[in-house]
Amino acid sequence: MDWLSVLIFLPVLGGLWIGVIGRNKTAFARWAALAITSTELLIALGLWWNAIPNEQGYFYIVRAPWVPAMGIQFLLGMDGISLLLVLLTALLGPVVVLVSWNAIQRNWPAFAALLLATQAGIMGVFLALDLVLFYVFWELMLVPMYFLVGVWGHERRLYAAYKFFLFTVTGSLLMLIAILGLYFTHGEQTGIYTFDYFELLQVNLPDNSEMWLMLGFFVAFAVKIPLFPIHSWLPDAHTEAPTAGSIFLAGLLLKTGAYGLLRFCLPLFPEASTDFAPIGMTLGVIGILYGALLALVQEDMKRLIAYSSISHLGFVVFGIYAWNQEGLNGAVILMLAHGVSTGAMFAMVGMLEERCGTRLLAQLGGLLSPIPRLASLLLLFTLSAMGMPGLANFIGEFLVLAGVFQVSAGLAVAGALGIIAGVVYLLWMYQRAVLGEITIKRAWTDLNRREAVPLGLLALVVLWLGLYPAPFLDSLQIPVTAIIESKSSAPTGSIDALR
């Protein structure tokens, strides 16, 4: 059976079903959404269990004609990188549903439908291997996300939703032009007009146009990641989004940008990317330090975590453009770790807000004694986010720095400074929110079972990633080697410039 399509269409159809049937039936919508997202998780785990790679490293491939006249196919494929990101997407699905259980008060059925549609779009992005299909999913995940932020968000939600949408849509439309440019260049060279990823990998681009096409893709991905000069949508969107929206944004949407770099930018345009690598790494390091510095001065916990995401995703880009075994492995592991730990932190900030009515650090404090379970789990995820050895992010950051060090020691040192800053702002956040004198007097309730289950699940993954990452690294073996080979097929160039 064609399980990859099921992964995409199950949430779409489920969302439609809930949206149409479930008007004013809140309880039904919650349980149905939970059932669908859990089924997704089970399917994803089943796919992982049965994964047997072919010689290119793809476990599963689905191919069906769509618009044959233009060479557009319905082409899905899952290799190690997409497998891990699909697992992350599937894992965050039930978590998000459980976290929003009581937090969303208005119109649960519509909320559930949009949530599932977003999940389907993200699944599609991680699986699509036809460039038009990829673009379709890439845009498709924006619309439900826009509504999640714009309808269920906080005070300045409309502004944030607009900004998010316009930034990302501008980037992705430039990618569309680059896709078309690639398509026609390939068509003119070979006479076969197709958007098939595997075919397009063979294309031989003239130098000048390769750089331009690469930049078209890069802009779309850089907006999503987000990289330094075009990051300004992120703090607004993350802060104004409802908890579920923040988790999906930080946990998954940002990953689609990094995934795009890995899947498309580097293998399709190896020479231009090699030339661009120093700039990419510089942008990454700027993101690391800039995000960390801004996180230091934030009063709003959500905003602080949002800026810390910029910093962490800077590490991912850093690792990707280091373009060696350690760097790429580290980037993917860090994507998973960041998705899990930051997702969990956003979820817990949402829970704190439900309890205290505020996210401002100045008004919080002394929460350890009234709600010990929540506070200690928050400590676990905070430690993971700051790169504590034995927890998830450490593996990723360590590998990234090891990879970068082989390329440029100076940049590695700069990146390491970012980790130190991360320790400062995260510990300071934890101290101001949880330790000290209690400031809010009210009847406290600690985590209930509905809240504890998803957080416990995420905590297990954080520990697993931190203590025994081998199964994840194993599945990265073939795709990462393929990406590195795509580079060595190009003449090595100015990568040494920054050494």
Add this chain to the structure above:
Amino acid sequence: MPFAELINLIPYLLPTTGGLVILMLGIWPKRVSIRLLSSATLVFLLLGAAATLLWQVPGAVGSMLVIDDLSRVFTLFFMLGAAAIVMLSFGHVPIRNELQEEYLSLILFATLGMALLVSSNNLISAFLGLEILAVTLYALIAWQPTRYGAIEGGIKYAVLAGFATAFFLYGVALVYASSGTLDLTELNTVASDESLLPVAITLILVGIGFKVALVPFHMWAPDIYQAAPSPITALFASFSKAATIVFLIRLLCLQLPSLWEALLPLLWGLALISMIVGNLLALNQQNLKRLLAYSSIAHLGYILVALAAGTAQGRDAAIYYAVTLAIMNLGAFAVIVALTRREQDRENLADYRGLGRRYPMLGLAMGIYLLALAGLPPTAGFMAKLLAFGAAVEAGNMMLAIAAVLNTALAFFYYLRVMMEFYSEQETSLNTMPPTQGTLIVIIISIALVIGLGIFPQWLLGSLQLP
């Protein structure tokens, strides 16, 4: 006249006789109910649509009309579109009470004009089609003359369409002066190095530019969109524009490819300013109909982006875009019709506030049309943009393609603004009449087409076998 030509003429004869029959029924001594008249109109239109299927392509009627895939697809499309307009008019409360036999026969004549225009092989028959269309539209825009702005709108359209006609006719005269023929097929074989011919075609292009509201000939569009009753706005925003564009495509791309190449820089410039000006003017527009007018101007710019490629891909993209734009506009206006108030249409965006929550299905429909107009996959609007921009990229018009893409991003801003009004938490206090079945059928069919053509563009592209 051979029998085959007579069969070919049926789709033109049916709306003509239909229009006359409906008028006759109006002076019938016994009062004929408006429901019966509307049904009769629908029957004529559907018969006309069915008759196009009898056509043997390629064929011709004398040297005046050419019967090919292009004219078949579009004649069929206009017949069904006019049927949709009749159904919308019947569901539009302010119009329904004043729906009379003249109105219905005018719609039939307008359909005749559009059908003539898309299949004309001679500048005179094109002129006939254009004028039949324009004259019926003056009258339809000024329908319900007591309504605020109705007469003003009708006169504005008449004056400006008169200007357009003057340019068009002057162009036709120069074509005749330069080549001695008005037949499009012959025109191509006459010496193409004649310097007068490009001037003549440019004048015709100006006339067409007025009709489809390209910048800088766009001034009338927002006023007329606002002044006309919504079903009529849908008629000229969707179908009459599509007919005019298809005539332009036939003239330039099919018959005079050498001139098409000569005029590419002009098309390039018109495309660029139409996109930019249309989108900028739409950005802060508070009136929904005016906003759609400006957005249509921008969409015409995208169609010209495809035509400016100067290739067969560009031509096919423009045709596909014309059809999808017509369907999307029809759908958007159908929602406006469905949400109309007892006396008149809603005007400002604020009047639509929160209606998407009150009427979830209509809100969803509007959302789909707006996102399709914005060009989001998997709708036909996306596929149209993909084809159009693809044609531009292939022809090497990189700058134009990038400008078009940035404009598309800009356009998202105002489409989302409309959508946010529809889903706003405050609700307008203005009440709505329940939409009629006819309106809902039009909305559902156009949603199916917008999504169906977006996922399977070959439905349309495959049925056009152009050289």
